[in-house]
Amino acid sequence: xxxxxxxxxxxxxxxxxxxxxxxxxxxxxxxxxxxxxxxxxxxxxxxxxxxxxxxxxxxxxxxxxxxxxxxxxxxxxxxxxxxxxxxxxxxxxxxxxxxxxxxxxxxxxxxxxxxxxxxxxxxxxxxxxxxxxxxxxxxxxxxxxxxxxxxxxxxxxxxxxxxxxxxxxxxxxxxxxxxxxxxxxxxxxxxxxxxxxxxxxxxxxxxxxxxxxxxxxxxxxxxxxxxxxxx
Amino acid sequence: xxxxxxxxxxxxxxxxxxxxxxxxxxxxxxxxxxxxxxxxxxxxxxxxxxxxxxxxxxxxxxxxxxxxxxxxxxxxxxxxxxxxxxxxxxxxxxxxxxxxxxxxxxxxxxxxxxxxxxxxxxxxxxxxxxxxxxxxxxxxxxxxxxxxxxxxxxxxxxxxxxxxxxxxxxxxxxxxxxxxxxxxxxxxxxxxxxxxxxxxxxxxxxxxxxxxxxxxxxxxxxxxxxxxxxx
Amino acid sequence: xxxxxxxxxxxxxxxxxxxxxxxxxxxxxxxxxxxxxxxxxxxxxxxxxxxxxxxxxxxxxxxxxxxxxxxxxxxxxxxxxxxxxxxxxxxxxxxxxxxxxxxxxxxxxxxxxxxxxxxxxxxxxxxxxxxxxxxxxxxxxxxxxxxxxxxxxxxxxxxxxxxxxxxxxxxxxxxxxxxxxxxxxxxxxxxxxxxxxxxxxxxxxxxxxxxxxxxxxxxxxxxxxxxxxxx
Amino acid sequence: xxxxxxxxxxxxxxxxxxxxxxxxxxxxxxxxxxxxxxxxxxxxxxxxxxxxxxxxxxxxxxxxxxxxxxxxxxxxxxxxxxxxxxxxxxxxxxxxxxxxxxxxxxxxxxxxxxxxxxxxxxxxxxxxxxxxxxxxxxxxxxxxxxxxxxxxxxxxxxxxxxxxxxxxxxxxxxxxxxxxxxxxxxxxxxxxxxxxxxxxxxxxxxxxxxxxxxxxxxxxxxxxxxxxxxx
Numbered sequence: 055x056x057x058x059x060x061x062x063x064x065x066x067x068x069x070x071x072x073x074x075x076x077x078x079x080x081x082x083x084x085x086x087x088x089x090x091x092x093x094x095x096x097x098x099x100x101x102x103x104x105x106x107x108x109x110x111x112x113x114x115x116x117x118x119x120x121x122x123x124x125x126x127x128x129x130x131x132x133x134x135x136x137x138x139x140x141x142x143x144x145x146x147x148x149x150x151x152x153x154x155x156x157x158x159x160x161x162x163x164x165x166x167x168x169x170x171x172x173x174x175x176x177x178x179x180x181x182x183x184x185x186x187x188x189x190x191x192x193x194x195x196x197x198x199x200x201x202x203x204x205x206x207x208x209x210x211x212x213x214x215x216x217x218x219x220x221x222x223x224x225x226x227x228x229x230x231x232x233x234x235x236x237x238x239x240x241x242x243x244x245x246x247x248x249x250x251x252x253x254x255x256x257x258x259x260x261x262x263x264x265x266x267x268x269x270x271x272x273x274x275x276x277x278x279x280x281x282x283x284x285x
Numbered sequence: 286x287x288x289x290x291x292x293x294x295x296x297x298x299x300x301x302x303x304x305x306x307x308x309x310x311x312x313x314x315x316x317x318x319x320x321x322x323x324x325x326x327x328x329x330x331x332x333x334x335x336x337x338x339x340x341x342x343x344x345x346x347x348x349x350x351x352x353x354x355x356x357x358x359x360x361x362x363x364x365x366x367x368x369x370x371x372x373x374x375x376x377x378x379x380x381x382x383x384x385x386x387x388x389x390x391x392x393x394x395x396x397x398x399x400x401x402x403x404x405x406x407x408x409x410x411x412x413x414x415x416x417x418x419x420x421x422x423x424x425x426x427x428x429x430x431x432x433x434x435x436x437x438x439x440x441x442x443x444x445x446x447x448x449x450x451x452x453x454x455x456x457x458x459x460x461x462x463x464x465x466x467x468x469x470x471x472x473x474x475x476x477x478x479x480x481x482x483x484x485x486x487x488x489x490x491x492x493x494x495x496x497x498x499x500x501x502x503x504x505x506x507x508x509x510x511x512x513x514x515x516x
Numbered sequence: 517x518x519x520x521x522x523x524x525x526x527x528x529x530x531x532x533x534x535x536x537x538x539x540x541x542x543x544x545x546x547x548x549x550x551x552x553x554x555x556x557x558x559x560x561x562x563x564x565x566x567x568x569x570x571x572x573x574x575x576x577x578x579x580x581x582x583x584x585x586x587x588x589x590x591x592x593x594x595x596x597x598x599x600x601x602x603x604x605x606x607x608x609x610x611x612x613x614x615x616x617x618x619x620x621x622x623x624x625x626x627x628x629x630x631x632x633x634x635x636x637x638x639x640x641x642x643x644x645x646x647x648x649x650x651x652x653x654x655x656x657x658x659x660x661x662x663x664x665x666x667x668x669x670x671x672x673x674x675x676x677x678x679x680x681x682x683x684x685x686x687x688x689x690x691x692x693x694x695x696x697x698x699x700x701x702x703x704x705x706x707x708x709x710x711x712x713x714x715x716x717x718x719x720x721x722x723x724x725x726x727x728x729x730x731x732x733x734x735x736x737x738x739x740x741x742x743x744x745x746x747x
Numbered sequence: 748x749x750x751x752x753x754x755x756x757x758x759x760x761x762x763x764x765x766x767x768x769x770x771x772x773x774x775x776x777x778x779x780x781x782x783x784x785x786x787x788x789x790x791x792x793x794x795x796x797x798x799x800x801x802x803x804x805x806x807x808x809x810x811x812x813x814x815x816x817x818x819x820x821x822x823x824x825x826x827x828x829x830x831x832x833x834x835x836x837x838x839x840x841x842x843x844x845x846x847x848x849x850x851x852x853x854x855x856x857x858x859x860x861x862x863x864x865x866x867x868x869x870x871x872x873x874x875x876x877x878x879x880x881x882x883x884x885x886x887x888x889x890x891x892x893x894x895x896x897x898x899x900x901x902x903x904x905x906x907x908x909x910x911x912x913x914x915x916x917x918x919x920x921x922x923x924x925x926x927x928x929x930x931x932x933x934x935x936x937x938x939x940x941x942x943x944x945x946x947x948x949x950x951x952x953x954x955x956x957x958x959x960x961x962x963x964x965x966x967x968x969x970x971x972x973x974x975x976x977x978x
Binding site: 115145146147149151154155158159162163166167170173174177191194195196197198199200201203204205206207208209210211212213214215216217218219220 | 577607608609611613616617620621624625628629632635636639653656657658659660661662663665666667668669670671672673674675676677678679680681682
Binding site for chain 1: 449452453455457468474480481482483484487488490491494497498499500501502503504505506507508509510511512513514515516
C-alpha cells in the first residue's frame with residue numbers, strides 16, 4: 055500500500071526549502087497550505103502552487119490553534135512539514151540568553167505545538183505524515199553553536215518519541231538530517247564546486263518519496279548531503 | 286542533475302529483497318546482472334528481469350575477480366548492490382568460531398571485495414553507486430547474535446569509509462538499515478497485523494529513489510521499518 | 517596531570533543523586549554549594565557535607581545571576597554539576613503544552629543558563645569542569661515521553677557544543693547517560709533483583725573519577741546502567 | 748558492591764597502552780598475565796608487574812585455546828583486556844585484500860575468540876570483566892581507512908552483543924572509545940601542545956575505575972580524548 059495524501063501544510067514556509075517542497079507536493083497533486091510568521095513574500099509561491107497562506111508564529115500556542123482551526127474548515131492537512139527554525143551563534147560567553155531561549159523554542163518547542171495540533175486531526179483518521187527538517191546540528195553539537203544544537207536536538211527527540219508512539223497508530227513521522235548548506239539566490243553554488251550545496255528541489259524529491267512509502271517500509275530518519283560535503 | 290544509471294549488479298541475488306530490487310531496477314530501464322553463490326533457483330527471476338546470472342562466492346577474491354572480468358565484456362555495472370550476508374546465532378558460549386568467522390567474512394569482508402572491484406570500474410568514469418544492505422544489527426548488537434552484529438557493523442564501517450573517500454569522487458555510497466523482518470513465502474504477514482513485515486517491493490522502491498537522487502543531495506544512510514515495528 | 521578541583525556547585529540539589537555526589541565530592545576534599553528551587557529539605561545534607569545552601573530557580577536568569585554573584589564572594593566553583601530536570605509524560609495528545617515547555621526549559625535551557633554563568637568564572641582561570649546529568653531519554657526518544665526527550669536531547673546538544681568549544685580552553689565538559697532507575701527511599705531495590713536500580717553513591721564515584729581525569733584523556737560522554745538493565 | 752577482581756589477562760600486551768594497564772592493574776593488587784604474538788620485548792614489563800608472559804596469536808583459535816588452558820592451571824583470569832588490533836590504510840583501490848582481511852580478523856574476530864574463551868571461565872563463577880579497546884574508528888569510518896573501521900566496528904558490535912547477553916549474567920563488558928593518538932617514545936607530545944596526545948597511564952586509570960564500578964552502575968561505553976582533540 056503506497057500512501058496517497060491529499061493536502062499538506064508547510065510551516066516555516068518562507069525558506070527556499072519550503073518553497074521547493076510546496077512545489078513538489080503541489081505537482082504531485084496535493085493541496086498546499088503555507089504558514090509563516092511573516093507572509094509578505096509568500097504571494098508568488100502561493101500563486102504558483104495554488105496555496106492558501108496563513109500567518110502564524112508557531113511558537114505561540116494561540117497562533118497554532120488558530121491556524122489549525124482555520125484549516126479545519128477546508129479539511130485538515132494529512133501531511134504537515136515542520137520547517138521553521140531560529141538560530142544564533144557565537145562564542146559561548148557572548149550568547150544572549152534570550153536569543154538562546156528563542157532558538158530552543160522556535161526550533162524545538164514550536165515543532166511540538168504544530169505536531170500536536172496536526173496529530174489531533176490525523177489520529178481519528180488513522181493516517182497522516184509529520185515531517186521534521188533537521189540539520190547536521192541535530193546529531194552533532196558544534197562549537198559556538200549551542201543554541202541551534204539545543205533546538206535541533208530537541209526536535210529530533212520529539213520526532214523519535216512521536217515515531218515510537220504514533221507510528222503504530224498510522225502516523226508516519228520522519229526526520230530529515232540536512233547536512234550541508236542549501237543553495238539559494240543569496241548563496242549560489244560556487245562555479246568551481248558544482249553541486250556542492252544542497253539543491254532544495256532535490257531535497258524536496260526525497261521528502262516526496264518518503265511520503266509515498268508503503269507503511270510496511272517507512273523511513274523514520276534519513277540524511278542528505280552534497281556529494282563533496284565533509285562529514 | 287538526477288543520476289541515470291544504466292546497469293546494475295546485485296550480489297546475494299538469491300534473497301527476496303534482491304529479487305524485488307532486480308525487478309524495480311529492470312523496470313526503471315537498467316540492465317541487470319545477478320550474482321549468487323548458488324544460482325540454481327535464479328532462472329525465473331533472470332528471465333523476468335532479462336538478467337544475466339553469475340555464480341560467485343563473494344567471500345573468495347578469485348570469484349569476485351572472475352565475476353567482474355566477465356561483466357567487463359558487456360560493460361561494467363554502474364550500480365552494485367551488496368546484499369549477501371551470513372548469520373549464526375545462539376548463546377555466546379555455544380557459538381562455533383568457524384561459523385562466527387564465516388559470518389564476519391561473508392557479511393563484511395566480502396562486501397569489501399565486491400566494492401573494491403566495483404569501484405575500480407566506477408572511478409575512471411567518475412560516477413557509480415554502491416548500495417549496502419544493513420540491518421538492525423548494523424547499529425545495535427543484540428544478545429545471542431554477536432556474529433551477525435560483527436559482520437553488519439563491519440559492513441557499515443566500510444560503507445562510511447567509502448562514502449567519505451569516494452563520494453567526492455562521484456561514487457554514491459548508501460547504507461540501508463533494514464529494521465524488521467522481510468515478508469516472504471516462508472514468512473507471510475500475519476493476517477491480524479497488516480504490513481507488519483517489510484514488503485521487499487516497498488524497500489526496492491526506496492533503493493531506486495536513492496539511486497535517482499541528485500548528487501547535490503545524496504543520502505548515505507537511511508532506515509526502513511514497518512510502521513508497527515518497535516525500535 | 518590529574519585535575520584537583522577545590523569547590524563544587526550542585527544545581528538540582530534535591531535529588532538523591534545530587535546528595536550522593538555532594539557526599540562523594542565533600543569526602544574528596546571539595547567545598548560544596550547546594551542550589552535548588554526548594555531548599556527546605558537540604559538542611560541535613562548541607563550539614564553533613566559542610567555545604568552552603570542557595571535557593572535558585574535555574575530556569576530564571578536573574579536567579580542564576582544572583583546565585584553566582586553570591587558564590588563569587590567565597591570563590592566561584594571550579595566544578596558545576598547540572599542535575600535539575602523536569603518531566604511530564606502521557607499520550608501525545610494529552611500533553612499540556614505549558615508542561616512541555618517547562619520540561620524543555622528546566623531540563624535544557626536552564627542548563628545553558630547555569631553553564632554560561634559557570635564558564636564565565638572558569639575561563640579566566642583556564643580550568644574547570646561542567647558535568648551534565650543525562651538519561652536514557654538523552655539518546656532515545658520514548659513513546660509517551662516527548663517532553664523529557666526534548667529537554668534531555670537539548671541538554672546533550674548543549675554539552676557537545678560546549679565540549680567542542682571549551683575543551684581546548686581547559687574546561688572539562690562531561691555528559692552522563694544514566695540509563696535506568698535510581699534507587700531511593702521511595703524506590704527501593706526489589707529483594708529478588710539485587711542491584712537492579714542504580715545506586716546513587718555508585719554513580720557519584722564515577723562522577724568523581726571523571727573529575728580526576730588528566731586532561732590528556734578526558735571523557736566527554738559515558739553511560740551508566742545496572743547490570744540487568746535492558747538496552 | 749564494588750567489584751574486586753584478582754587477576755587480569757592483557758591480550759595485545761606489546762602496546763604502550765597495555766603496559767600502562769598492566770602497571771595500573773598490578774599496582775591495584777591484581778595478578779597479571781601478558782599475551783602477545785611477539786613476546787621478545789615483554790621481559791621488562793613482566794618483571795615490573797610480576798607477570799607471566801604467553802605467546803599467542805589471538806587470531807588463531809588453537810593459540811587462544813592453548814593460552815587459556817595454560818592460564819587455567821594458575822586460575823583463570825577474572826579480567827580480560829582485548830587490546831590487539833591490526834590496521835592498513837591507503838586509497839581504497841590500493842588496499843590489499845589480504846591485509847584488509849587481516850585487519851578484520853585481528854581487530855574483530857580475534858576479539859571474539861579471546862572473549863569466548865574468557866567468558867567460558869567467568870560464567871560459572873557469575874562474575875568477570877571483559878574490556879575492549881576501541882578507537883575513533885569504532886564509531887566513524889574515515890576515508891582511506893576502511894580496514895581499521897571494519898575491524899573496530901565489528902569489535903564494537905561484539906561488545907554490545909556480549910553486554911546485552913552477559914551483563915545480566917554478571918559479566919561486565921566495557922568498550923573504550925580511544926579518540927586520539929596515544930603518546931609513546933616514538934610519538935612524543937609536542938612541546939607547544941601539552942597533553943595533546945593521550946597519556947596511556949591516564950587511560951589506564953579509567954580502565955581501572957570501570958573495573959571498580961558497582962554492578963548497579965556499570966559503564967558499557969565510554970570515550971576518552973585529549974582536551975584539544977577535534978571531534
